[in-house]
Every structure is written in structure tokens, then in C-alpha cells.
Amino acid sequence: MARKIVLLGATGSIGVSTLDLFEASGAQVDILALTAGRNVALLAQQALRWRPRVAVIADEDRLPELRQRLEGSGVRAAGGAQAVIEAAAMGADWVMAAIVGVAGLAPTLAAARSGAVVALANKESLVCAGPALLATAKQAGGTVIPVDSEHSAIFQVLDPANAAQVSRLILTASGGPFLNWNKAQMARATPAQAVAHPNWNMGAKISIDSATMMNKGLELIEAAYLFDTPPGKIEVLVHPQSIVHSMVEYADGSTLAQMGLPDMRSPIAYAFSWPARMAWPAPPLDLAVVGALTFHAPDDDRFPAIDLARAAISLGSGGPAALNAANEAAVAAFLDRRIGFLDIAPACEETLDVMDRSGALTAGDGDPIEAALAIDAQARAVTARVVGALKAPLEART
Ligand code: NAD
Numbered sequence: 394m395a396r397k398i399v400l401l402g403a404t405g406s407i408g409v410s411t412l413d414l415f416e417a418s419g420a421q422v423d424i425l426a427l428t429a430g431r432n433v434a435l436l437a438q439q440a441l442r443w444r445p446r447v448a449v450i451a452d453e454d455r456l457p458e459l460r461q462r463l464e465g466s467g468v469r470a471a472g473g474a475q476a477v478i479e480a481a482a483m484g485a486d487w488v489m490a491a492i493v494g495v496a497g498l499a500p501t502l503a504a505a506r507s508g509a510v511v512a513l514a515n516k517e518s519l520v521c522a523g524p525a526l527l528a529t530a531k532q533a534g535g536t537v538i539p540v541d542s543e544h545s546a547i548f549q550v551l552d553p554a555n556a557a558q559v560s561r562l563i564l565t566a567s568g569g570p571f572l573n574w575n576k577a578q579m580a581r582a583t584p585a586q587a588v589a590h591p592n593w594n595m596g597a598k599i600s601i602d603s604a605t606m607m608n609k610g611l612e613l614i615e616a617a618y619l620f621d622t623p624p625g626k627i628e629v630l631v632h633p634q635s636i637v638h639s640m641v642e643y644a645d646g647s648t649l650a651q652m653g654l655p656d657m658r659s660p661i662a663y664a665f666s667w668p669a670r671m672a673w674p675a676p677p678l679d680l681a682v683v684g685a686l687t688f689h690a691p692d693d694d695r696f697p698a699i700d701l702a703r704a705a706i707s708l709g710s711g712g713p714a715a716l717n718a719a720n721e722a723a724v725a726a727f728l729d730r731r732i733g734f735l736d737i738a739p740a741c742e743e744t745l746d747v748m749d750r751s752g753a754l755t756a757g758d759g760d761p762i763e764a765a766l767a768i769d770a771q772a773r774a775v776t777a778r779v780v781g782a783l784k785a786p787l788e789a790r791t
């Protein structure tokens with residue numbers, strides 16, 4: 394029987410890869426909803442191909458255009474943030490959560506509340522409200538399956554029967570496009586250079602996060618929540634070939650790794666077919682062609698974001714939400730060329746400092762989602778001030 398599917402963030406890199414996988418594998422799917430942020434043209438094209446019950450555009454101003462493009466197709470058009478949340482809660486068996494940023498939190502939570510299997514790409518929702526999101530899924534009788542390649546790798550080799558014997562989780566990192574750049578070069582890096590990832594073809598925000606290695610910082614927090622592991626037992630290892638997607642080290646001296654080509658359709662396939670495996674025409678991994686797999690420790694001086702993530706966790710339950718918000722705001726400022734590439738991490742650090750001093754990062758008794766969103770808003774305001782103050786030095790530099 395066809396599985397009922399909702400795709401949140403259908404027009405993004407992960408959304409497109411998910412539909413690609415359905416196409417390539419001939420999976421039996423009944424798509425209830427496809428949602429997008431602003432890309433009406435692609436959303437309409439996908440809706441005409443996949444015939445969901447509803448296509449939702451988050452940007453309400455674009456709803457008339459969506460309606461027009463879907464006229465006579467039998468696919469209902471809807472618009473606005475609330476309509477995205479309603480789509481998430483339509484009663485799907487499987488929801489792909491692939492909206493980028495904290496904008497994905499409410500829809501992802503709604504999917505978890507519906508009891509669906511949530512395939513989680515939207516790492517920011519887990520970073521901001523991990524424990525609440527995981528508890529919600531559990532209470533509803535659903536589950537969260539990681540799509541992020543590193544977490545999928547760990548999920549595939551982490552043996553729950555031997556959880557007590559896990560000594561370390563080892564997250565691999567490609568190192569991004571600036572792996573071998575010096576600080577002077579990084580200071581002048583343009584958004585186009587930062588988005589050009591050597592191994593993975595991804596959305597702009599996560600590509601910048603890979604270049605700063607904030608992506609690995611967010612992934613460290615993601616792993617801590619998903620696998621209920623203290624951050625001190627999670628390490629990062631740079632592996633420029635992106636073939637070993639992550640590893641689990643056991644106390645008996647065995648380290649288990651999961652390997653594959655850098656192709657998100659593989660972790661998406663596992664999240665779709667879990668607990669079984671599915672066949673699709675996956676490009677085979679030929680290690681003789683890859684030749685060498687290399688590994689080294691990250692350079693914390695050029696890439697301070699991993700340490701910032703560790704610091705954020707230690708500041709209290711609101712620390713990760715504040716770091717995530719600061720990073721989203723700083724990345725947006727960098728993409729707009731309002732700050733330089735090397736200003737991103739210091740802007741995050743200063744935001745964390747200000748938020749910590751204000752006492753906002755330790756948990757109150759209220760609703761954890763409301764609390765995360767309140768911290769998100771406060772942190773963005775702080776980052777906006779920090780970024781505003783950075784403007785002059787940047788103009789002086791260029
Ligand atoms: P993307 O920018 O390519 O796509 C984002 C999707 O979210 C688009 O469909 C966009 O229309 C939608 N969207 C944006 N803002 C929205 C809003 N306010 N409301 C509703 N929808 C909105 O990003 P991506 O690369 O596909 O990444 C999606 C998520 O998956 C991110 O959290 C990212 O960290 C994670 N992820 C991506 C990859 C990858 O290879 N691309 C790998 C691991 C994890």
C-alpha cells in the first residue's frame with residue numbers, strides 16, 4: 394500500500410533529492426502535501442507531477458500565483474505559515490522535514506505531534522528545541538529518523554543493545570571550501586566562494602555553515618540530543634573526501650563507520666525505508682577510484698564554531714537556540730555582504746555572551762517551544778546590534 398507522505402521544504406536541495414529518490418526507486422507514495430517558502434514556479438511544477446492533495450506556499454503574497462499555476466489541476470493551493478503547519482499535521486505516515494532554519498520548528502513539531510515518522514533534515518529545529526521535539530514524537534507514538542548524513546551514519550551503526558559500551562561518537566566533516574585557506578584569504582571570502590562546497594550540493598545557508606564549520610557545531614548539538622550523548626563524548630574529525638559519513642567507537646576497541654558517496658539520496662532512502670533497506674539505482678561507491686581516505690583534527694583557530702557549539706550547550710538549555718539564531722542572522726548578513734566571512738563566528742560569540750549575561754539562557758518553567766522561540770527572537774535582536782556595529786570596519790577593509 395502507498396505510504397502517505399508530506400514533504401516540508403519540497404523545493405529545496407533535500408526536497409528535490411527526496412522526490413528524485415521516489416522517482417528513481419518507484420516507491421509507492423501517496424503525497425498529501427508539498428510545501429515551499431517562496432519558489433512558486435518549482436512548487437507548482439512538482440505539484441503537477443506528483444498530484445498532492447494540497448500545495449502550500451509559506452509566503453502568502455505568492456498564493457495568487459500558485460492558484461493560477463494550479464488552476465484546473467485538482468491540486469488545492471494554500472498559503473501562509475499556518476497552512477504549512479496544517480500540512481505537516483495532515484496525518485501522513487512519513488514527513489520529510491526539510492525546511493531550512495528555525496522556520497522549520499513549528500511545522501516539524503506539528504509533524505511529530507501527528508505521530509508520523511519524521512525524517513529530520515531540519516537540524517535547526519532539533520538544535521533549538523531537541524528534547525521537546527523528541528519527547529513530542531515519542532508521546533505521539535511516532536519517531537524521528539535523522540537525515541543529516543552524519544547522524545544517519547551513526548544511527549546505522551549505533552547498536553542500541555550496546556549503548557553502554559559506546560565510548561565516542563565521531564562526526565566527520567569535509568572541512569568545506571576554505572579547508573586550506575589562510576585567515577587573510579578567509580577574511581576576503583565572498584558569498585559565492587563560501588557557497589561553493591567541494592563535495593555536496595546544498596542550499597545556501599547550510600553551505601555557508603559548512604564553510605564556517607558552524608554546520609559541524611550544530612551537528613554536534615544535534616548528535617548530543619538525538620543519541621542522548623554528552624558533548625564531551627562527541628568528536629569532530631576532518632575527512633575531506635566525505636566518504637566516511639561518521640563513526641561510533643565502542644569500548645572494546647572496535648570503531649564502526651558508515652560509508653557512501655556524498656549523495657543525500659542515500660540517507661534519505663534509509664530514513665524512508667527504516668528499519669528495512671530499500672533498493673534504488675544508487676551510484677556505487679568504488680573505493681579504488683576514491684583511492685585515499687584521509688583524516689585530521691579540525692583547526693579551532695580558523696574554525697572556532699565547533700568550540701562555540703560546545704560553549705552554547707554548557708550555557709544552559711537556551712544556549713543552542715541562541716547560537717542558532719545568532720548564526721542564522723549572521724549568515725544572512727554575510728550573504729547580504731553586510732559583514733565579512735570571519736565576522737560570522739565572533740558575532741555568534743558576542744551574542745552568546747550578551748544572552749548569557751542577561752540570564753536568558755537558563756530554562757524557566759514555561760513551554761519549551763515558546764521558550765526556544767523567545768530566545769531566538771532575543772538573540773536575533775542582539776546579533777542585529779552586533780552586526781550593525783561591525784559595518785564600519787568591513788567598509789574600511791574593502
Ligand atoms: P534549501 O535552502 O535548498 O531549501 C529549503 C527549503 O525550505 C525550500 O523548499 C524553501 O522553500 C523552504 N523554506 C525556506 N524558508 C521557509 C519558510 N520560512 N517557511 C517554509 N518553508 C521555507 O535548503 P536545504 O539544503 O534543502 O536544507 C534543508 C534543511 O536540511 C536544512 O535544515 C539543512 O541544514 C538540512 N540539511 C541539508 C543537507 C543538504 O545536503 N542540502 C544535508 C544535511 C542537512
Ligand code: MG
Nearest residue numbers: 541542543612
Ligand atoms: Mg551533515
